[in-house]
Amino acid sequence: MITITGKSVFGGVSIGRLSFYKRKQRVIKRTHVDAVEAECTRFQEAKTTAAGQLKELYEKALADVGEANAMIFEIHQMMLEDLDYIESVENIIRTQEVNAEFAVAATADNFAQMFTAMDDAYMQGRAADVKDVSERVLNILCGVDEGIKQTEEPSIIAADDLAPSETVQLDKSKVLGFATMYGSANSHTAILARTMNIPAIIGLGEELSDKLDGQMAVIDGFTGSLYIDPDEETLALMQEKRREDLEQRALLEQLKGKENVTKSGQKINIYANIGNISDVGAVLKNDAGGIGLFRSEFLYLENNTFPDEEQQFAVYRQAAENMAGRKVIIRTLDIGADKQADYFGLDKEENPALGYRAIRICLTRTNIFKTQLRALYRAAVFGNISIMFPMIISMKEIEKIKEIIAEVQGELKAEGIPFREDVELGVMIETPASVMISRELAREVDFFSVGTNDLTQYTLAIDRQNSKLDAFYDPHHPAILAMIKMAAENAHAEGKWIGICGELGADLELTEEFLKMGLDELSVSPAMVLP
Ligand code: PEP
Numbered sequence: 208m209i210t211i212t213g214k215s216v217f218g219g220v221s222i223g224r225l226s227f228y229k230r231k232q233r234v235i236k237r238t239h240v241d242a243v244e245a246e247c248t249r250f251q252e253a254k255t256t257a258a259g260q261l262k263e264l265y266e267k268a269l270a271d272v273g274e275a276n277a278m279i280f281e282i283h284q285m286m287l288e289d290l291d292y293i294e295s296v297e298n299i300i301r302t303q304e305v306n307a308e309f310a311v312a313a314t315a316d317n318f319a320q321m322f323t324a325m326d327d328a329y330m331q332g333r334a335a336d337v338k339d340v341s342e343r344v345l346n347i348l349c350g351v352d353e354g355i356k357q358t359e360e361p362s363i364i365a366a367d368d369l370a371p372s373e374t375v376q377l378d379k380s381k382v383l384g385f386a387t388m389y390g391s392a393n394s395h396t397a398i399l400a401r402t403m404n405i406p407a408i409i410g411l412g413e414e415l416s417d418k419l420d421g422q423m424a425v426i427d428g429f430t431g432s433l434y435i436d437p438d439e440e441t442l443a444l445m446q447e448k449r450r451e452d453l454e455q456r457a458l459l460e461q462l463k464g465k466e467n468v469t470k471s472g473q474k475i476n477i478y479a480n481i482g483n484i485s486d487v488g489a490v491l492k493n494d495a496g497g498i499g500l501f502r503s504e505f506l507y508l509e510n511n512t513f514p515d516e517e518q519q520f521a522v523y524r525q526a527a528e529n530m531a532g533r534k535v536i537i538r539t540l541d542i543g544a545d546k547q548a549d550y551f552g553l554d555k556e557e558n559p560a561l562g563y564r565a566i567r568i569c570l571t572r573t574n575i576f577k578t579q580l581r582a583l584y585r586a587a588v589f590g591n592i593s594i595m596f597p598m599i600i601s602m603k604e605i606e607k608i609k610e611i612i613a614e615v616q617g618e619l620k621a622e623g624i625p626f627r628e629d630v631e632l633g634v635m636i637e638t639p640a641s642v643m644i645s646r647e648l649a650r651e652v653d654f655f656s657v658g659t660n661d662l663t664q665y666t667l668a669i670d671r672q673n674s675k676l677d678a679f680y681d682p683h684h685p686a687i688l689a690m691i692k693m694a695a696e697n698a699h700a701e702g703k704w705i706g707i708c709g710e711l712g713a714d715l716e717l718t719e720e721f722l723k724m725g726l727d728e729l730s731v732s733p734a735m736v737l738p
């Protein structure tokens with residue numbers, strides 16, 4: 208038995224033979240042509256055929272994995288119509304008097320390199336797309352039909368990496384899992400795997416060689432392990448793990464697509480919390496109605512320096528687009544206390560949880576705040592984004608936030624940059640002060656989201672990081688429940704909605720209590736949405 212470990216992008220266990228994905232061989236040669244206009248026509252015709260194929264792929268993906276994920280094929284169609292791309296191909300044909308195949312391959316390389324060199328993670332990701340779409344045109348020009356030769360027997364698809372178009376073309380009923388040598392957890396392919404509910408492991412490295420083609424294997428998507436030629440004990444263990452997982456999933460699956468309404472007819476939105484764009488797949492997989500808390504500070508924590516406006520814009524936009532119209536509540540930077548990034552140069556503090564953190568940093572280092580707000584207002588054009596502010600304790604803070612928003616909007620307007628003006632604004636209710644002034648706060652914002660993790664820490668005066676205090680930490684403390692109730696009454700008195708995004712929101716022992724309080728939303732980790 209060989210065990211290889213990679214990065215799991217979707218849980219679950221699959222057992223079957225490894226089937227290596229083989230791409231058709233094709234050699235692009237540079238040949239001289241005299242009839243350059245006829246060559247340009249050949250390119251135009253191949254482009255039209257490719258657009259037709261992409262349209263079909265879009266329809267297939269729409270049916271299989273939904274609009275948000277099918278969008279990639281619309282982007283490919285747009286890339287084919289990009290004037291710079293077309294001009295580059297035709298220029299190469301005309302000026303170098305060469306065949307269309309050579310011109311397309313050269314253009315694909317140039318564009319991919321250009322995207323890769325960009326500073327922006329989103330644009331870098333487009334390099335794979337321009338290559339993918341050019342491969343399609345090249346296959347048509349060379350008369351090679353694309354497609355994957357899948358075995359009749361369902362199998363685990365192994366590959367160096369898979370392009371989104373390759374993934375979506377697979378006959379899903381014959382795919383038990385994905386195992387790839389490379390790939391990123393943020394790639395469209397990883398998102399597709401999650402959305403297709405297929406166990407998948409990426410980054411297995413070169414140990415996953417095509418010499419293993421046809422061997423029996425097990426993917427343990429919970430641990431990121433791939434077992435090849437498993438021994439009897441491992442096989443039995445994995446079969447049992449698979450059985451339990453399927454049983455659990457089948458029960459919960461029955462809830463998908465159903466309205467979030469109680470037996471007595473009370474409606475409550477069930478949203479999900481995320482820390483990273485790669486979590487959106489799990490949100491969709493679990494059919495959350497929206498994202499109730501996007502902890503944007505993780506974007507800062509994963510970076511060695513301040514993420515710039517473009518980088519942030521790309522991430523927020525992607526979240527909004529992938530959620531395709533469902534609400535995406537993005538919380539502004541909540542750095543400080545337990546979440547530290549060296550490049551912020553924050554001082555060591557006696558009481559970091561009571562210190563210089565979250566909105567306090569944003570309101571004093573306004574450049575950081577303005578960059579994030581610009582990215583958020585720009586991204587809001589692409590979906591249903593709301594903005595939420597952490598650690599609020601006073602009306603003065605709201606006033607200041609609104610002043611800064613007005614400044615940001617004024618600047619974007621003056622620069623002619625598109626943005627959405629009427630973005631819903633909310634505050635986190637996570638300090639006792641915010642509970643006590645919740646009636647006034649409710650007049651100034653559109654919604655509340657209760658951060659019970661911090662609300663408990665500040666109300667009970669118990670450091671949430673100190674495990675020695677676990678015995679004293681009582682999240683069901685009547686004081687906490689009374690505070691949530693008070694905030695809910697005040698929100699509703701001003702006609703505003705209120706949810707919970709702290710861990711307590713997923714506490715099934717309290718669900719009934721929260722419904723009685725009339726909470727409008729619970730935002731929980733993706734895996735808790737269905738439970
Ligand atoms: C909270 O405090 O409950 C909350 C949701 O925010 P965080 O856990 O990120 O502080």
Ligand code: MG
Pocket residue numbers: 597637658660661
């Ligand atoms: Mg908090």
